Amino acid sequence: MGSERCVRVKINGYVQGIGFRAATQDIAQKHGITGKAVNCPDGSVEVTACGEEDSIAKLVKWLHQGPDKAKVESVTVESVDVTTPKNFTTG
Numbered sequence: 001m002g003s004e005r006c007v008r009v010k011i012n013g014y015v016q017g018i019g020f021r022a023a024t025q026d027i028a029q030k031h032g033i034t035g036k037a038v039n040c041p042d043g044s045v046e047v048t049a050c051g052e053e054d055s056i057a058k059l060v061k062w063l064h065q066g067p068d069k070a071k072v073e074s075v076t077v078e079s080v081d082v083t084t085p086k087n088f089t090t091g
Contacts, residue, residue, distance in 0.1 A: 013073035031055035
């Protein structure tokens with residue numbers, strides 16, 4: 001087992017109203033990642049994700065592209081200390 005890591009990722013661009021959060025949830029669950037994806041008032045999506053280091057790296061790589069309809073302009077990633085959630089939600 002690798003080490004557990006939690007990150008907060010902010011994705012800017014054309015990322016709302018196109019299934020970005022649901023697709024993120026699918027990818028996260030596939031890799032055993034818990035957390036959440038939420039739409040922000042400024043039009044971005046914020047993802048909080050906790051999981052194994054390599055799984056988080058795969059998710060972050062995917063977030064730079066997103067689902068087919070997304071047009072990701074920028075991604076910022078910061079490590080955070082959070083209580084590890086039990087699942088992945090979109091809300």
